[in-house]
Structure formats: structure tokens, C-alpha cells
Amino acid sequence: METILTVNNLTKKFGYLTAVKNLSFTIEKGNVYGILGPNGSGKSTTLGIILNVVNRTAGDFNWFDGTTSTHEALKKVGAIIERPNFYPYMTAIQNLKLVCKIKEVPDTKIQEKLELVGLWERRNSKFRTYSLGMKQRLAIASALLNDPEILILDEPTNGLDPQGIHQIREIIKKIAGKGTTILLASHLLDEVEKVCSHVVILRKGEKLYSGPVDGMLASHGFFELRTKDMEKLEALLEKNASFGKLTKENGMLTAFLKEEMNAEELNKMLFDQGMVLSHLVKRKESLEEQFLTLTKNK
Amino acid sequence: MVRLLQIEFIKLWNNRASKILILSYFILICCIALIAAIKFPFGEGILLADLGIFNFPYIWHHNSFIAAILKLFFAIVVVSMMANEYSNKTIKQNLIDGLSKKEFVLSKFLTVISFSLISTVFVFVVSMILGLIYSDYNEVSIIFSDMEFLLAFFIKLVGFFSFCLFLGIFVKRSAFALGFLILWAVFEQILFGILGWQITSWETASKIKSFLPLESMANLINEPYTRLSAVQNVANQIGENLNFDYAVHWHEFLIVLFWTALFVYLSYVLLKKRDL
Numbered sequence: 001m002e003t004i005l006t007v008n009n010l011t012k013k014f015g016y017l018t019a020v021k022n023l024s025f026t027i028e029k030g031n032v033y034g035i036l037g038p039n040g041s042g043k044s045t046t047l048g049i050i051l052n053v054v055n056r057t058a059g060d061f062n063w064f065d066g067t068t069s070t071h072e073a074l075k076k077v078g079a080i081i082e083r084p085n086f087y088p089y090m091t092a093i094q095n096l097k098l099v100c101k102i103k104e105v106p107d108t109k110i111q112e113k114l115e116l117v118g119l120w121e122r123r124n125s126k127f128r129t130y131s132l133g134m135k136q137r138l139a140i141a142s143a144l145l146n147d148p149e150i151l152i153l154d155e156p157t158n159g160l161d162p163q164g165i166h167q168i169r170e171i172i173k174k175i176a177g178k179g180t181t182i183l184l185a186s187h188l189l190d191e192v193e194k195v196c197s198h199v200v201i202l203r204k205g206e207k208l209y210s211g212p213v214d215g216m217l218a219s220h221g222f223f224e225l226r227t228k229d230m231e232k233l234e235a236l237l238e239k240n241a242s243f244g245k246l247t248k249e250n251g252m253l254t255a256f257l258k259e260e261m262n263a264e265e266l267n268k269m270l271f272d273q274g275m276v277l278s279h280l281v282k283r284k285e286s287l288e289e290q291f292l293t294l295t296k297n298k
Numbered sequence: 299m300v301r302l303l304q305i306e307f308i309k310l311w312n313n314r315a316s317k318i319l320i321l322s323y324f325i326l327i328c329c330i331a332l333i334a335a336i337k338f339p340f341g342e343g344i345l346l347a348d349l350g351i352f353n354f355p356y357i358w359h360h361n362s363f364i365a366a367i368l369k370l371f372f373a374i375v376v377v378s379m380m381a382n383e384y385s386n387k388t389i390k391q392n393l394i395d396g397l398s399k400k401e402f403v404l405s406k407f408l409t410v411i412s413f414s415l416i417s418t419v420f421v422f423v424v425s426m427i428l429g430l431i432y433s434d435y436n437e438v439s440i441i442f443s444d445m446e447f448l449l450a451f452f453i454k455l456v457g458f459f460s461f462c463l464f465l466g467i468f469v470k471r472s473a474f475a476l477g478f479l480i481l482w483a484v485f486e487q488i489l490f491g492i493l494g495w496q497i498t499s500w501e502t503a504s505k506i507k508s509f510l511p512l513e514s515m516a517n518l519i520n521e522p523y524t525r526l527s528a529v530q531n532v533a534n535q536i537g538e539n540l541n542f543d544y545a546v547h548w549h550e551f552l553i554v555l556f557w558t559a560l561f562v563y564l565s566y567v568l569l570k571k572r573d574l
Contacts, residue, residue: 048574052393052398052399053390053394053573053574054574055570055571055573069398071393071396071398072396074393074394074395074396075396077396079394081394083387085386085387085388085390085391086388086391087313087386088386089313089314090308090312090313094308094312097308098309099395102395102397103395103396104301142395
């Protein structure tokens with residue numbers, strides 16, 4: 001697989017504060033990555049370093065095969081960070097033409113990208129007249145001008161209203177569908193869960209996990225069960241070696257698996273024991289639950 | 299190089315305020331010609347142009363001196379073109395889009411050089427026309443003598459605008475950067491005063507002063523008026539001997555070029571060291 005970005009032992013200190021500690025990860029072509037972490041966990045600093053705007057204290061990073069300089073590599077990258085920054089007195093078209101000049105690409109794609117984010121009608125309005133959602137969409141259009149190998153998004157839905165969030169997510173999904181590699185930093189877990197296949201989880205500048213979303217916890221999922229005789233059910237499951245922790249909540253028994261077992265197997269087993277279930281669901285932990293477990297453990 | 303200039307041109311020309319300031323600056327340079335129309339109300343009135351200020355080669359000295367005063371006006375454009383990148387945070391976006399920090403500083407510096415060059419050409423053309431109309435001497439050899447004042451004008455502008463660029467990057471806010479510029483000008487004089495008054499002789503103090511950035515730029519083109527024969531005559535009559543050194547010296551060039559290089563380099567270092 002083609003590597004797009006390699007980060008090795010990256011460290012950044014702001015005075016006494018260590019914002020990023022010994023961080024290493026790689027980004028492969030074609031995947032959608034999420035960088036997860038609470039506010040202040042070093043997500044934006046990490047992105048700042050690989051994007052050439054924050055100086056690293058130690059460690060290094062390589063774009064692509066490591067032979068191009070960072071600023072040359074950035075011409076093949078599309079990135080938006082925190083807030084969209086454009087010249088307020090220039091129109092969308094003028095701003096994008098400037099970006100084309102910087103990225104050294106012809107300005108023939110401007111119309112296509114503006115149409116993709118739905119701003120073609122407002123192309124001749126000055127940037128300062130845009131709403132935050134429109135500014136964010138213009139930033140995405142600008143990041144896509146060079147048909148980048150990788151699109152980096154830092155909190156793209158921050159501060160937007162539900163409609164704006166929805167629009168941005170639709171655009172991201174559309175782009176991901178075209179096979180573009182995406183790196184998405186966010187503290188909104190459901191956002192990452194919806195679009196990402198891989199995650200890097202940070203806390204206080206340290207990496208807690210990096211890998212596929214499914215493999216975050218070595219967990220086999222859990223059952224949610226309900227029946228008439230809850231006591232008997234509990235006693236039965238306690239004796240079964242496949243189950244670990246059992247919790248009762250709102251008349252529902254949640255049984256965590258210690259080894260793989262599918263719902264049919266359990267249903268059949270309980271039925272053979274003379275128990276009929278009124279509710280049976282097998283679930284995996286949501287990203288949020290996994291994230292909380294992970295951050296609590298360390 | 300052309301790409302860097304184009305980038306800067308897009309940024310400047312689409313900004314209405316800079317556009318107006320740039321245009322007014324060049325119009326003001328052309329307005330030097332209006333000095334010709336100034337009339338002193340002595341008797342029937344003496345035209346300033348008749349005092350010989352438009353004689354070749356003196357006109358090169360005079361006009362480059364006058365035009366250099368207008369640089370203060372253009373400093374606003376230079377300072378704000380740098381400081382605005384910070385206040386709009388577009389510098390961050392530029393770097394992320396793939397402009398290197400070196401290219402960023404270079405694009406500003408090249409713009410400064412271009413504007414200085416255009417200003418010099420303007421001064422040359424305006425002076426040439428004025429001179430051809432009013433000068434008492436029109437021999438080619440006289441017309442093209444003393445041309446070093448134009449070179450001094452160019453270097454002076456480049457040096458001064460580089461200082462403005464550095465201040466723009468250093469202070470990050472246009473208004474404060476301009477304030478700092480004025481503060482610095484005052485500081486140079488105060489330093490001169492303190493040195494001459496308490497520490498060294500006035501002579502040494504003025505030598506030290508001539509190494510300071512703004513003073514060295516001012517020294518490139520000395521004030522031209524005491525050079526006029528009319529003024530010299532008056533001075534002689536009241537027993538004052540005005541014997542200044544008006545020439546442009548190579549060491550003055552060196553000092554200014556040194557500051558220019560230092561300011562551009564410091565801008566780059568500052569940009570490189572800072573986290574945005």
C-alpha cells in the first residue's frame with residue numbers, strides 16, 4: 001500500500017506544556033482517518049506541524065516517499081484548519097485564483113469545485129459577506145482545487161448550525177466516495193464514526209490507539225436481553241463461561257461476551273433451558289463507549 | 299519569480315485601500331511637476347522654477363529628495379500588506395497551500411523592489427520632462443551627469459520598505475508597526491543626543507548615528523536646497539559659509555544595503571521561528 005504520511009516520534013513543547021508527546025503513525029492511501037481526542041489533546045498542533053505552520057521540537061515526518069520538501073508536498077495536499085482564512089476583501093473567485101497560483105495549478109477547476117460545494121451562485125460576492133457555513137465550504141472548495149492526494153480537515157463542522165454540519169458531512173462523504181484519502185480531526189465521535197475507517201486517538205498529546213475503528217477494543221460485543229424471569233436469566237448466564245460482566249439497568253440485562261457467540265446460538269441455548277426472550281440484541285460498543293473506556297483505562 | 303510577484307499583485311490590487319494608496323502615491327510623484335508653478339510673492343512674483351531648481355544635473359538631486367519624502371505615504375501600503383496577512387491569518391493559509399516561508403518573504407521583498415524600481419522610473423521621467431522644459435543647460439553630458447542620485451533614491455526606497463516589511467512581521471499590526479516606525483525615528487535622534495551630550499563628542503555621535511538604519515537612509519540623499527546658488531548667495535551675504543558634502547558616497551550605499559539584507563533576513567528568521 002502507498003504511504004502518504006509517516007510521522008515518527010513527533011514532539012512539540014510550548015514552554016512547560018508538552019502538546020504532542022512522541023507521536024508516531026502512518027497514513028495509507030485510500031483510507032479515511034480520524035484523529036480523535038478531547039479539546040487540547042494536541043490534534044491541531046499535530047496537524048499544524050505536518051502542515052508547516054508549527055515548528056516541531058523533536059521527531060520528524062515525511063510526506064509521500066520522503067523525497068519532496070514539505071512545501072512542495074503541500075501542493076498535493078488539501079487542508080483546512082480551524083477557521084477558514086481568506087482575504088476578506090476578495091471574492092470567492094479571486095481568492096481561489098490566488099490559491100491556484102500558490103499551488104501552481106491551472107485555474108480551470110474553480111467552477112467545478114465551487115459547484116461541488118454549492119457556492120457557484122455566490123462566486124462574485126466578497127468573502128467577508130459569507131456566513132460561517134459558506135466560508136467553511138469555500139475552504140473545502142479551495143482545498144480541493146488541486147485534486148489532492150489527501151484532504152486534511154480540522155474540526156470542519158465546528159461552530160456550524162445543524163444544516164451546515166449536514167452539508168459539510170455530505171460533501172465529505174461525496175469526496176471520500178471518490179477514493180480520496182481523508183484525515184479528519186474532531187472531538188465529535190459520531191462524526192468520526194460516520195465517515196472514518198481508521199482512527200488515531202490522542203489524549204494529552206499521547207497516542208492511545210491507532211488502527212482500524214473496529215479493532216479499538218479487544219471486545220466481542222454484548223447482548224441486551226429481557227425476559228419474564230430476570231433472576232433466573234442472570235443466574236444462568238453467570239454460570240456460562242462465555243460471559244463476563246453482567247449489568248442490570250431499566251429491566252434490561254446487559255451481558256458482555258468474553259468470547260465470540262452469535263445471537264442465534266444464545267437464543268437457542270436459552271430456549272433449550274426453557275427461557276423465552278422478549279428482547280434480544282447483539283451490539284458492539286459505539287465509538288463513544290470505546291473511546292471513554294480507552295481514555296479511562298490509562 | 300514572476301509567480302511570486304503575481305501572487306502579491308492579486309493580494310494588493312484587489313484591496314481597494316491599497317489600490318487607492320498605490321495610485322495616489324504615483325500621482326503624487328507626478329505632482330512634483332507642480333512645484334514649477336509655485337510662485338513667491340516677492341515683487342512681481344518669483345517662480346520657483348526660475349531659481350534654477352530644475353536645472354540639470356541639480357534636478358536629479360532635488361527631485362529624488364522630494365520624491366523620497368513621499369515614501370512615508372507608501373510605507374502604509376508596505377506595512378499593511380505584511381501585517382494584514384497576520385490579522386487575516388492568511389499567512390497560515392498561504393503556507394498550508396504550499397508557499398514556503400522563504401517564498402513568502404521573497405514575494406514581499408520582490409514587490410518592494412518592483413515598486414521602488416517603478417518609483418525610480420517615474421522620478422526619472424518626471425524630472426527629465428521638467429528639466430527639458432525649464433533647465434538652462436541642455437547638453438547631453440550635463441543632463442546625464444549626477445545620475446547616482448537616482449540610484450541612491452532606489453536603494454533608499456528598498457532599504458526603507460524592507461524596514462517596513464520587517465516591522466510588519468515583527469509587530470503584526472499595521473497601526474502599531476507604523477507607530478513603532480515613528481518611535482524608532484525618534485529613538486535614533488535621542489540616542490544621538492545622549493551620545494553627543496554625555497558619552498562621546500558630537501562628532502563621534504553623528505558618525506555613530508550615520509550607521510543607524512533611518513539616518514543612513516536619510517544620508518543617501520542630503521537636502522538639496524543649500525546647494526542652490528540663490529541660497530548660497532544669501533548665506534554668503536550674512537557671512538555664513540554653507541559647505542556641505544552633497545555627494546552620494548559608496549559607504550553610504552553599503553550601510554543601507556547591509557540594513558536591507560539584515561531586515562529581510564530577520565523577517566525570514568522571525569517567520570521561521572514563530573508558530574502560527
